[in-house]
Amino acid sequence: MKTVLTFGTFDVLHIGHIRILERAAACGDRLIVGVSSDALNFSKKGRNPIYPEAERMAIIAALRCVDEVFLEESLELKGEYIKNRNADILVMGNDWEGKFDEFNSLCEVQYLSRTEGISTTSLIDTIKKYA
Ligand code: C2G
DSSP, rough: OEEEEEEEOOOOOOOHOOOOHHHHHHHHHHHEEEOOOHHHHHHHHHOOSSSSSHHHHHHHTTTTTTOOEEOOGGGGHHHHHHHHHOOOOEEEEEEGTTTTGGGGTTEEEEEEEEEETTOHHHHHHHHHHHO
């Protein structure tokens, strides 16, 4: 039984999110997703996500390829999350390439390519134009 762990904000869910979650799930038998908290996003980006954390967690938990979700409260806790969840593989998008290699001592670390041409930021810009 191989457990895969991945992280993300997953705000305004789009096809890039679905593709990486499906590919992450295909790396093992069970997919656990750490959904970044609103506070963590605020500290990184200076704004809250469009969808609050409880809704982002509920949306990700409802996906067929996802087995479990939890709230990622700090970027510094990745090692703890990997150990607590007994993860065999950490999967991240290649926008994080190389950034999590230190966890190679705890589990396998894989970076998967992002989907080109779509992002939450560009979707928000498009929606604003229609508003
Ligand atoms: N993603 C993708 N293609 C896109 C957009 C996003 O494959 N066009 C992937 C990202 O690479 C990431 C996941 O979808 O693996 C979630 O993306 P974000 O919500 O932008 O997550 P982020 O804010 O980068 O995560 O510990 C990391 C934090 O949780 C932050």
